[in-house]
Amino acid sequence: MMGFWQPVSNVRDYVSQNPPGVTFFLCLLTLALSFIYLSSYSYTHTLPNPDTAKDWNHFLSSLSQLQLCVGANASSSELVSPFPSPLIDRDTSINSTKTPSVTNLRLKVPLAVTTNSDGGSLKDLSVHTVLRASQLHLGGNETVNITLEVLSGNDTYTCLTISAPTHLLPMSLLPPQCPASENKISPIHAEANKQLPTESQTCYSLHSKNDPTLTVMLTQEEQTVAVRHLLEVSVCLLGVCLILCLAASLTHSLTRRHHWNGLDLQNEPLIDT
Structure with missing residues:
Protein backbone atom coordinates (compact mmCIF):
# COMPACT_ATOMS: atom_id res chain seq x y z
CA MET A 1 0.00 0.00 0.00
CA MET A 2 2.79 2.45 0.88
CA GLY A 3 4.51 1.71 -2.38
CA PHE A 4 1.82 3.67 -4.17
CA TRP A 5 2.46 6.92 -2.23
CA GLN A 6 4.49 9.28 -4.38
CA PRO A 7 4.02 12.75 -2.80
CA VAL A 8 6.14 14.74 -5.27
CA SER A 9 4.49 13.18 -8.30
CA ASN A 10 1.04 13.49 -6.74
CA VAL A 11 1.47 17.18 -5.93
CA ARG A 12 2.80 17.84 -9.43
CA ASP A 13 -0.21 16.14 -10.98
CA TYR A 14 -2.59 18.01 -8.68
CA VAL A 15 -1.03 21.36 -9.62
CA SER A 16 -1.42 20.67 -13.34
CA GLN A 17 -5.00 19.41 -13.05
CA ASN A 18 -6.50 21.78 -10.42
CA PRO A 19 -5.63 25.45 -11.10
CA PRO A 20 -8.44 26.82 -8.85
CA GLY A 21 -7.25 24.77 -5.89
CA VAL A 22 -3.66 25.87 -6.46
CA THR A 23 -4.72 29.51 -6.66
CA PHE A 24 -6.61 29.18 -3.36
CA PHE A 25 -3.56 27.58 -1.75
CA LEU A 26 -1.24 30.36 -2.95
CA CYS A 27 -3.64 33.01 -1.65
CA LEU A 28 -3.69 31.41 1.80
CA LEU A 29 0.09 31.06 1.83
CA THR A 30 0.60 34.68 0.75
CA LEU A 31 -1.82 35.88 3.42
CA ALA A 32 -0.05 33.85 6.10
CA LEU A 33 3.37 35.21 5.10
CA SER A 34 1.97 38.77 5.03
CA PHE A 35 0.65 38.41 8.58
CA ILE A 36 4.04 37.08 9.70
CA TYR A 37 5.75 40.11 8.16
CA LEU A 38 3.24 42.47 9.76
CA SER A 39 3.76 40.89 13.17
CA SER A 40 7.53 41.26 12.78
CA TYR A 41 7.15 44.90 11.74
CA SER A 42 4.74 45.62 14.59
CA TYR A 43 7.15 44.07 17.08
CA THR A 44 10.05 46.31 16.06
CA HIS A 45 8.19 49.58 15.31
CA THR A 46 5.88 51.84 17.25
CA LEU A 47 2.51 52.10 15.54
CA PRO A 48 -0.25 54.74 15.71
CA ASN A 49 -3.40 53.82 17.57
CA PRO A 50 -6.13 53.07 14.96
CA ASP A 51 -8.85 53.52 17.60
CA THR A 52 -7.96 57.20 17.96
CA ALA A 53 -10.08 58.82 15.27
CA LYS A 54 -8.93 62.38 15.96
CA ASP A 55 -5.70 63.92 17.12
CA TRP A 56 -4.11 67.34 16.63
CA ASN A 57 -2.60 66.39 13.29
CA HIS A 58 -6.09 65.47 12.09
CA PHE A 59 -7.53 68.69 13.49
CA LEU A 60 -4.85 70.92 11.91
CA SER A 61 -5.16 69.10 8.58
CA SER A 62 -8.91 69.79 8.54
CA LEU A 63 -8.28 73.42 9.47
CA SER A 64 -5.73 73.85 6.67
CA GLN A 65 -8.36 72.87 4.10
CA LEU A 66 -10.21 76.12 4.83
CA GLN A 67 -9.46 79.59 3.46
CA LEU A 68 -10.15 82.49 5.79
CA CYS A 69 -11.24 85.67 4.01
CA VAL A 70 -11.85 89.15 5.37
CA GLY A 71 -15.06 90.78 4.14
CA ALA A 72 -14.77 93.20 1.24
CA ASN A 73 -16.00 96.11 3.37
CA ALA A 74 -14.11 95.03 6.48
CA SER A 75 -10.91 96.64 7.65
CA SER A 76 -8.31 96.01 10.26
CA SER A 77 -10.30 98.18 12.63
CA GLU A 78 -13.02 95.52 12.79
CA LEU A 79 -11.86 93.76 15.92
CA VAL A 80 -13.16 90.99 18.14
CA SER A 81 -12.69 90.22 21.78
CA PRO A 82 -9.68 88.05 22.60
CA PHE A 83 -9.99 84.65 24.25
CA PRO A 84 -8.97 83.85 27.80
CA SER A 85 -5.23 83.35 28.13
CA PRO A 86 -4.91 80.21 30.33
CA LEU A 87 -3.73 77.04 28.65
CA ILE A 88 -6.75 75.05 29.74
CA ASP A 89 -9.84 76.67 31.17
CA ARG A 90 -12.94 74.52 31.39
CA ASP A 91 -16.23 76.26 32.18
CA THR A 92 -19.48 74.42 32.67
CA SER A 93 -22.78 76.23 32.37
CA ILE A 94 -24.50 76.82 35.70
CA ASN A 95 -27.72 74.89 36.42
CA SER A 96 -27.51 73.01 33.13
CA THR A 97 -26.57 69.39 32.59
CA LYS A 98 -27.22 69.43 28.83
CA THR A 99 -24.63 72.05 27.93
CA PRO A 100 -21.16 70.47 27.58
CA SER A 101 -18.12 71.99 29.20
CA VAL A 102 -16.07 74.39 27.10
CA THR A 103 -12.28 74.23 26.86
CA ASN A 104 -10.05 77.20 26.03
CA LEU A 105 -6.58 76.40 24.69
CA ARG A 106 -3.66 78.57 23.60
CA LEU A 107 -1.17 76.35 21.77
CA LYS A 108 1.86 76.57 19.51
CA VAL A 109 0.96 74.45 16.48
CA PRO A 110 2.80 73.53 13.23
CA LEU A 111 0.62 75.70 11.03
CA ALA A 112 1.89 78.24 8.47
CA VAL A 113 -0.22 81.21 7.31
CA THR A 114 0.05 82.80 3.86
CA THR A 115 -1.94 85.58 2.22
CA ASN A 116 -3.11 86.31 -1.32
CA SER A 117 -2.55 90.03 -0.90
CA ASP A 118 0.69 91.33 -2.40
CA GLY A 119 0.87 94.16 0.05
CA GLY A 120 -0.44 92.15 2.95
CA SER A 121 1.94 91.76 5.84
CA LEU A 122 1.88 88.77 8.17
CA LYS A 123 3.78 90.63 10.86
CA ASP A 124 1.73 91.30 13.97
CA LEU A 125 -1.22 89.50 12.42
CA SER A 126 -4.09 87.94 14.33
CA VAL A 127 -7.12 86.44 12.57
CA HIS A 128 -10.29 85.34 14.32
CA THR A 129 -12.97 83.08 12.88
CA VAL A 130 -16.01 81.15 14.04
CA LEU A 131 -16.49 77.66 12.57
CA ARG A 132 -18.85 74.75 12.91
CA ALA A 133 -17.54 71.42 14.15
CA SER A 134 -18.65 69.80 10.89
CA GLN A 135 -16.34 72.13 8.93
CA LEU A 136 -13.41 70.64 10.86
CA HIS A 137 -14.65 67.05 10.33
CA LEU A 138 -15.32 66.71 14.05
CA GLY A 139 -19.01 65.92 13.68
CA GLY A 140 -21.90 67.82 15.13
CA ASN A 141 -22.90 71.43 14.68
CA GLU A 142 -21.29 73.03 17.74
CA THR A 143 -19.51 76.36 17.48
CA VAL A 144 -15.70 76.50 17.50
CA ASN A 145 -13.98 79.87 18.05
CA ILE A 146 -10.46 80.12 16.64
CA THR A 147 -7.83 82.85 16.65
CA LEU A 148 -4.57 82.50 14.72
CA GLU A 149 -1.65 84.70 15.70
CA VAL A 150 1.47 84.67 13.55
CA LEU A 151 4.60 84.39 15.68
CA SER A 152 7.29 86.98 15.03
CA GLY A 153 10.21 85.57 13.03
CA ASN A 154 8.59 82.15 12.64
CA ASP A 155 6.86 81.02 9.44
CA THR A 156 6.45 77.40 10.55
CA TYR A 157 4.50 77.67 13.79
CA THR A 158 1.42 79.69 14.67
CA CYS A 159 -0.18 80.52 17.97
CA LEU A 160 -3.64 78.93 18.00
CA THR A 161 -6.25 80.05 20.52
CA ILE A 162 -9.33 77.86 20.42
CA SER A 163 -12.54 77.71 22.41
CA ALA A 164 -14.76 74.67 21.82
CA PRO A 165 -16.76 71.99 23.64
CA THR A 166 -14.36 69.68 25.44
CA HIS A 167 -15.60 66.48 23.76
CA LEU A 168 -14.64 67.85 20.33
CA LEU A 169 -10.98 68.48 21.11
CA PRO A 170 -8.27 65.80 21.28
CA MET A 171 -6.96 66.09 24.84
CA SER A 172 -4.59 63.09 24.96
CA LEU A 173 -1.55 64.79 23.39
CA LEU A 174 -1.49 68.56 23.46
CA PRO A 175 0.92 70.78 21.51
CA PRO A 176 3.17 73.01 23.64
CA GLN A 177 1.74 76.12 25.20
CA CYS A 178 2.09 79.24 23.10
CA PRO A 179 4.33 81.86 24.68
CA ALA A 180 2.67 85.02 25.89
CA SER A 181 2.76 87.76 23.30
CA GLU A 182 4.47 91.00 24.27
CA ASN A 183 2.44 92.98 21.75
CA LYS A 184 -1.29 93.00 22.26
CA ILE A 185 -2.61 92.36 18.76
CA SER A 186 -6.30 92.90 18.11
CA PRO A 187 -7.59 90.09 15.87
CA ILE A 188 -9.28 90.68 12.51
CA HIS A 189 -12.52 88.84 11.89
CA ALA A 190 -12.55 86.47 8.90
CA GLU A 191 -14.86 83.79 7.59
CA ALA A 192 -14.24 80.42 5.98
CA ASN A 193 -14.62 80.74 2.23
CA LYS A 194 -14.73 77.81 -0.21
CA GLN A 195 -15.33 80.00 -3.28
CA LEU A 196 -12.78 81.99 -5.22
CA PRO A 197 -12.13 85.28 -3.42
CA THR A 198 -12.75 88.61 -5.11
CA GLU A 199 -9.92 91.02 -5.86
CA SER A 200 -10.95 93.26 -3.00
CA GLN A 201 -10.86 90.45 -0.46
CA THR A 202 -7.83 89.60 1.64
CA CYS A 203 -7.67 85.86 2.28
CA TYR A 204 -5.37 83.73 4.40
CA SER A 205 -4.43 80.16 3.53
CA LEU A 206 -3.32 77.68 6.18
CA HIS A 207 -0.72 74.96 5.69
CA SER A 208 -0.31 72.27 8.34
CA LYS A 209 2.69 70.01 8.85
CA ASN A 210 2.34 66.54 10.32
CA ASP A 211 4.03 66.34 13.72
CA PRO A 212 4.75 62.74 14.89
CA VAL A 227 1.52 40.80 17.41
CA ARG A 228 0.18 37.72 19.20
CA HIS A 229 -3.09 37.81 17.28
CA LEU A 230 -1.27 38.16 13.95
CA LEU A 231 0.94 35.18 14.76
CA GLU A 232 -2.05 33.08 15.82
CA VAL A 233 -3.84 33.76 12.55
CA SER A 234 -0.63 33.03 10.61
CA VAL A 235 -0.22 29.66 12.32
CA CYS A 236 -3.83 28.73 11.53
CA LEU A 237 -3.40 29.65 7.88
CA LEU A 238 -0.15 27.71 7.61
CA GLY A 239 -1.93 24.72 9.18
CA VAL A 240 -4.63 24.90 6.51
CA CYS A 241 -1.92 25.08 3.82
CA LEU A 242 -0.24 21.97 5.28
CA ILE A 243 -3.53 20.07 5.25
CA LEU A 244 -4.08 21.03 1.61
CA CYS A 245 -0.58 19.81 0.73
CA LEU A 246 -1.19 16.46 2.44
CA ALA A 247 -4.55 16.09 0.71
CA ALA A 248 -2.95 16.80 -2.68
CA SER A 249 -0.14 14.29 -2.04
CA LEU A 250 -2.61 11.51 -1.16
CA THR A 251 -5.24 12.10 -3.80
CA HIS A 252 -3.56 10.34 -6.71
CA SER A 253 -2.19 7.59 -4.48
CA LEU A 254 -5.71 6.60 -3.49
CA THR A 255 -6.78 6.85 -7.13
CA ARG A 256 -3.98 4.52 -8.23
CA ARG A 257 -4.83 2.12 -5.43
CA HIS A 258 -8.46 1.81 -6.51
CA HIS A 259 -7.30 1.60 -10.12
CA TRP A 260 -4.98 -1.32 -9.39
CA ASN A 261 -7.61 -3.07 -7.30
CA GLY A 262 -9.95 -2.86 -10.25
CA LEU A 263 -7.32 -4.38 -12.54
CA ASP A 264 -6.70 -7.23 -10.09
CA LEU A 265 -10.39 -8.06 -10.09
CA GLN A 266 -10.46 -8.06 -13.88
CA ASN A 267 -7.36 -10.29 -14.09
CA GLU A 268 -8.72 -12.96 -11.70
CA PRO A 269 -9.12 -16.27 -13.57
CA LEU A 270 -12.63 -17.43 -14.11
CA ILE A 271 -13.37 -20.71 -12.27
CA ASP A 272 -15.79 -23.01 -13.86
CA THR A 273 -18.40 -24.19 -11.49
Missing part, protein backbone atom coordinates in the same frame (compact mmCIF):
# COMPACT_ATOMS: atom_id res chain seq x y z
CA THR A 213 4.80 63.88 18.51
CA LEU A 214 1.10 64.73 18.26
CA THR A 215 0.07 61.26 17.04
CA VAL A 216 -1.38 58.85 19.63
CA MET A 217 0.65 55.63 19.50
CA LEU A 218 -0.13 52.12 20.69
CA THR A 219 1.14 51.18 24.13
CA GLN A 220 3.62 48.31 24.51
CA GLU A 221 0.89 46.07 25.89
CA GLU A 222 -1.44 46.83 22.98
CA GLN A 223 1.33 46.13 20.46
CA THR A 224 2.08 42.79 22.14
CA VAL A 225 -1.56 41.76 21.88
CA ALA A 226 -1.67 42.76 18.19
Whole structure:
Protein backbone atom coordinates (compact mmCIF):
# COMPACT_ATOMS: atom_id res chain seq x y z
CA MET A 1 0.00 0.00 0.00
CA MET A 2 2.79 2.45 0.88
CA GLY A 3 4.51 1.71 -2.38
CA PHE A 4 1.82 3.67 -4.17
CA TRP A 5 2.46 6.92 -2.23
CA GLN A 6 4.49 9.28 -4.38
CA PRO A 7 4.02 12.75 -2.80
CA VAL A 8 6.14 14.74 -5.27
CA SER A 9 4.49 13.18 -8.30
CA ASN A 10 1.04 13.49 -6.74
CA VAL A 11 1.47 17.18 -5.93
CA ARG A 12 2.80 17.84 -9.43
CA ASP A 13 -0.21 16.14 -10.98
CA TYR A 14 -2.59 18.01 -8.68
CA VAL A 15 -1.03 21.36 -9.62
CA SER A 16 -1.42 20.67 -13.34
CA GLN A 17 -5.00 19.41 -13.05
CA ASN A 18 -6.50 21.78 -10.42
CA PRO A 19 -5.63 25.45 -11.10
CA PRO A 20 -8.44 26.82 -8.85
CA GLY A 21 -7.25 24.77 -5.89
CA VAL A 22 -3.66 25.87 -6.46
CA THR A 23 -4.72 29.51 -6.66
CA PHE A 24 -6.61 29.18 -3.36
CA PHE A 25 -3.56 27.58 -1.75
CA LEU A 26 -1.24 30.36 -2.95
CA CYS A 27 -3.64 33.01 -1.65
CA LEU A 28 -3.69 31.41 1.80
CA LEU A 29 0.09 31.06 1.83
CA THR A 30 0.60 34.68 0.75
CA LEU A 31 -1.82 35.88 3.42
CA ALA A 32 -0.05 33.85 6.10
CA LEU A 33 3.37 35.21 5.10
CA SER A 34 1.97 38.77 5.03
CA PHE A 35 0.65 38.41 8.58
CA ILE A 36 4.04 37.08 9.70
CA TYR A 37 5.75 40.11 8.16
CA LEU A 38 3.24 42.47 9.76
CA SER A 39 3.76 40.89 13.17
CA SER A 40 7.53 41.26 12.78
CA TYR A 41 7.15 44.90 11.74
CA SER A 42 4.74 45.62 14.59
CA TYR A 43 7.15 44.07 17.08
CA THR A 44 10.05 46.31 16.06
CA HIS A 45 8.19 49.58 15.31
CA THR A 46 5.88 51.84 17.25
CA LEU A 47 2.51 52.10 15.54
CA PRO A 48 -0.25 54.74 15.71
CA ASN A 49 -3.40 53.82 17.57
CA PRO A 50 -6.13 53.07 14.96
CA ASP A 51 -8.85 53.52 17.60
CA THR A 52 -7.96 57.20 17.96
CA ALA A 53 -10.08 58.82 15.27
CA LYS A 54 -8.93 62.38 15.96
CA ASP A 55 -5.70 63.92 17.12
CA TRP A 56 -4.11 67.34 16.63
CA ASN A 57 -2.60 66.39 13.29
CA HIS A 58 -6.09 65.47 12.09
CA PHE A 59 -7.53 68.69 13.49
CA LEU A 60 -4.85 70.92 11.91
CA SER A 61 -5.16 69.10 8.58
CA SER A 62 -8.91 69.79 8.54
CA LEU A 63 -8.28 73.42 9.47
CA SER A 64 -5.73 73.85 6.67
CA GLN A 65 -8.36 72.87 4.10
CA LEU A 66 -10.21 76.12 4.83
CA GLN A 67 -9.46 79.59 3.46
CA LEU A 68 -10.15 82.49 5.79
CA CYS A 69 -11.24 85.67 4.01
CA VAL A 70 -11.85 89.15 5.37
CA GLY A 71 -15.06 90.78 4.14
CA ALA A 72 -14.77 93.20 1.24
CA ASN A 73 -16.00 96.11 3.37
CA ALA A 74 -14.11 95.03 6.48
CA SER A 75 -10.91 96.64 7.65
CA SER A 76 -8.31 96.01 10.26
CA SER A 77 -10.30 98.18 12.63
CA GLU A 78 -13.02 95.52 12.79
CA LEU A 79 -11.86 93.76 15.92
CA VAL A 80 -13.16 90.99 18.14
CA SER A 81 -12.69 90.22 21.78
CA PRO A 82 -9.68 88.05 22.60
CA PHE A 83 -9.99 84.65 24.25
CA PRO A 84 -8.97 83.85 27.80
CA SER A 85 -5.23 83.35 28.13
CA PRO A 86 -4.91 80.21 30.33
CA LEU A 87 -3.73 77.04 28.65
CA ILE A 88 -6.75 75.05 29.74
CA ASP A 89 -9.84 76.67 31.17
CA ARG A 90 -12.94 74.52 31.39
CA ASP A 91 -16.23 76.26 32.18
CA THR A 92 -19.48 74.42 32.67
CA SER A 93 -22.78 76.23 32.37
CA ILE A 94 -24.50 76.82 35.70
CA ASN A 95 -27.72 74.89 36.42
CA SER A 96 -27.51 73.01 33.13
CA THR A 97 -26.57 69.39 32.59
CA LYS A 98 -27.22 69.43 28.83
CA THR A 99 -24.63 72.05 27.93
CA PRO A 100 -21.16 70.47 27.58
CA SER A 101 -18.12 71.99 29.20
CA VAL A 102 -16.07 74.39 27.10
CA THR A 103 -12.28 74.23 26.86
CA ASN A 104 -10.05 77.20 26.03
CA LEU A 105 -6.58 76.40 24.69
CA ARG A 106 -3.66 78.57 23.60
CA LEU A 107 -1.17 76.35 21.77
CA LYS A 108 1.86 76.57 19.51
CA VAL A 109 0.96 74.45 16.48
CA PRO A 110 2.80 73.53 13.23
CA LEU A 111 0.62 75.70 11.03
CA ALA A 112 1.89 78.24 8.47
CA VAL A 113 -0.22 81.21 7.31
CA THR A 114 0.05 82.80 3.86
CA THR A 115 -1.94 85.58 2.22
CA ASN A 116 -3.11 86.31 -1.32
CA SER A 117 -2.55 90.03 -0.90
CA ASP A 118 0.69 91.33 -2.40
CA GLY A 119 0.87 94.16 0.05
CA GLY A 120 -0.44 92.15 2.95
CA SER A 121 1.94 91.76 5.84
CA LEU A 122 1.88 88.77 8.17
CA LYS A 123 3.78 90.63 10.86
CA ASP A 124 1.73 91.30 13.97
CA LEU A 125 -1.22 89.50 12.42
CA SER A 126 -4.09 87.94 14.33
CA VAL A 127 -7.12 86.44 12.57
CA HIS A 128 -10.29 85.34 14.32
CA THR A 129 -12.97 83.08 12.88
CA VAL A 130 -16.01 81.15 14.04
CA LEU A 131 -16.49 77.66 12.57
CA ARG A 132 -18.85 74.75 12.91
CA ALA A 133 -17.54 71.42 14.15
CA SER A 134 -18.65 69.80 10.89
CA GLN A 135 -16.34 72.13 8.93
CA LEU A 136 -13.41 70.64 10.86
CA HIS A 137 -14.65 67.05 10.33
CA LEU A 138 -15.32 66.71 14.05
CA GLY A 139 -19.01 65.92 13.68
CA GLY A 140 -21.90 67.82 15.13
CA ASN A 141 -22.90 71.43 14.68
CA GLU A 142 -21.29 73.03 17.74
CA THR A 143 -19.51 76.36 17.48
CA VAL A 144 -15.70 76.50 17.50
CA ASN A 145 -13.98 79.87 18.05
CA ILE A 146 -10.46 80.12 16.64
CA THR A 147 -7.83 82.85 16.65
CA LEU A 148 -4.57 82.50 14.72
CA GLU A 149 -1.65 84.70 15.70
CA VAL A 150 1.47 84.67 13.55
CA LEU A 151 4.60 84.39 15.68
CA SER A 152 7.29 86.98 15.03
CA GLY A 153 10.21 85.57 13.03
CA ASN A 154 8.59 82.15 12.64
CA ASP A 155 6.86 81.02 9.44
CA THR A 156 6.45 77.40 10.55
CA TYR A 157 4.50 77.67 13.79
CA THR A 158 1.42 79.69 14.67
CA CYS A 159 -0.18 80.52 17.97
CA LEU A 160 -3.64 78.93 18.00
CA THR A 161 -6.25 80.05 20.52
CA ILE A 162 -9.33 77.86 20.42
CA SER A 163 -12.54 77.71 22.41
CA ALA A 164 -14.76 74.67 21.82
CA PRO A 165 -16.76 71.99 23.64
CA THR A 166 -14.36 69.68 25.44
CA HIS A 167 -15.60 66.48 23.76
CA LEU A 168 -14.64 67.85 20.33
CA LEU A 169 -10.98 68.48 21.11
CA PRO A 170 -8.27 65.80 21.28
CA MET A 171 -6.96 66.09 24.84
CA SER A 172 -4.59 63.09 24.96
CA LEU A 173 -1.55 64.79 23.39
CA LEU A 174 -1.49 68.56 23.46
CA PRO A 175 0.92 70.78 21.51
CA PRO A 176 3.17 73.01 23.64
CA GLN A 177 1.74 76.12 25.20
CA CYS A 178 2.09 79.24 23.10
CA PRO A 179 4.33 81.86 24.68
CA ALA A 180 2.67 85.02 25.89
CA SER A 181 2.76 87.76 23.30
CA GLU A 182 4.47 91.00 24.27
CA ASN A 183 2.44 92.98 21.75
CA LYS A 184 -1.29 93.00 22.26
CA ILE A 185 -2.61 92.36 18.76
CA SER A 186 -6.30 92.90 18.11
CA PRO A 187 -7.59 90.09 15.87
CA ILE A 188 -9.28 90.68 12.51
CA HIS A 189 -12.52 88.84 11.89
CA ALA A 190 -12.55 86.47 8.90
CA GLU A 191 -14.86 83.79 7.59
CA ALA A 192 -14.24 80.42 5.98
CA ASN A 193 -14.62 80.74 2.23
CA LYS A 194 -14.73 77.81 -0.21
CA GLN A 195 -15.33 80.00 -3.28
CA LEU A 196 -12.78 81.99 -5.22
CA PRO A 197 -12.13 85.28 -3.42
CA THR A 198 -12.75 88.61 -5.11
CA GLU A 199 -9.92 91.02 -5.86
CA SER A 200 -10.95 93.26 -3.00
CA GLN A 201 -10.86 90.45 -0.46
CA THR A 202 -7.83 89.60 1.64
CA CYS A 203 -7.67 85.86 2.28
CA TYR A 204 -5.37 83.73 4.40
CA SER A 205 -4.43 80.16 3.53
CA LEU A 206 -3.32 77.68 6.18
CA HIS A 207 -0.72 74.96 5.69
CA SER A 208 -0.31 72.27 8.34
CA LYS A 209 2.69 70.01 8.85
CA ASN A 210 2.34 66.54 10.32
CA ASP A 211 4.03 66.34 13.72
CA PRO A 212 4.75 62.74 14.89
CA THR A 213 4.80 63.88 18.51
CA LEU A 214 1.10 64.73 18.26
CA THR A 215 0.07 61.26 17.04
CA VAL A 216 -1.38 58.85 19.63
CA MET A 217 0.65 55.63 19.50
CA LEU A 218 -0.13 52.12 20.69
CA THR A 219 1.14 51.18 24.13
CA GLN A 220 3.62 48.31 24.51
CA GLU A 221 0.89 46.07 25.89
CA GLU A 222 -1.44 46.83 22.98
CA GLN A 223 1.33 46.13 20.46
CA THR A 224 2.08 42.79 22.14
CA VAL A 225 -1.56 41.76 21.88
CA ALA A 226 -1.67 42.76 18.19
CA VAL A 227 1.52 40.80 17.41
CA ARG A 228 0.18 37.72 19.20
CA HIS A 229 -3.09 37.81 17.28
CA LEU A 230 -1.27 38.16 13.95
CA LEU A 231 0.94 35.18 14.76
CA GLU A 232 -2.05 33.08 15.82
CA VAL A 233 -3.84 33.76 12.55
CA SER A 234 -0.63 33.03 10.61
CA VAL A 235 -0.22 29.66 12.32
CA CYS A 236 -3.83 28.73 11.53
CA LEU A 237 -3.40 29.65 7.88
CA LEU A 238 -0.15 27.71 7.61
CA GLY A 239 -1.93 24.72 9.18
CA VAL A 240 -4.63 24.90 6.51
CA CYS A 241 -1.92 25.08 3.82
CA LEU A 242 -0.24 21.97 5.28
CA ILE A 243 -3.53 20.07 5.25
CA LEU A 244 -4.08 21.03 1.61
CA CYS A 245 -0.58 19.81 0.73
CA LEU A 246 -1.19 16.46 2.44
CA ALA A 247 -4.55 16.09 0.71
CA ALA A 248 -2.95 16.80 -2.68
CA SER A 249 -0.14 14.29 -2.04
CA LEU A 250 -2.61 11.51 -1.16
CA THR A 251 -5.24 12.10 -3.80
CA HIS A 252 -3.56 10.34 -6.71
CA SER A 253 -2.19 7.59 -4.48
CA LEU A 254 -5.71 6.60 -3.49
CA THR A 255 -6.78 6.85 -7.13
CA ARG A 256 -3.98 4.52 -8.23
CA ARG A 257 -4.83 2.12 -5.43
CA HIS A 258 -8.46 1.81 -6.51
CA HIS A 259 -7.30 1.60 -10.12
CA TRP A 260 -4.98 -1.32 -9.39
CA ASN A 261 -7.61 -3.07 -7.30
CA GLY A 262 -9.95 -2.86 -10.25
CA LEU A 263 -7.32 -4.38 -12.54
CA ASP A 264 -6.70 -7.23 -10.09
CA LEU A 265 -10.39 -8.06 -10.09
CA GLN A 266 -10.46 -8.06 -13.88
CA ASN A 267 -7.36 -10.29 -14.09
CA GLU A 268 -8.72 -12.96 -11.70
CA PRO A 269 -9.12 -16.27 -13.57
CA LEU A 270 -12.63 -17.43 -14.11
CA ILE A 271 -13.37 -20.71 -12.27
CA ASP A 272 -15.79 -23.01 -13.86
CA THR A 273 -18.40 -24.19 -11.49
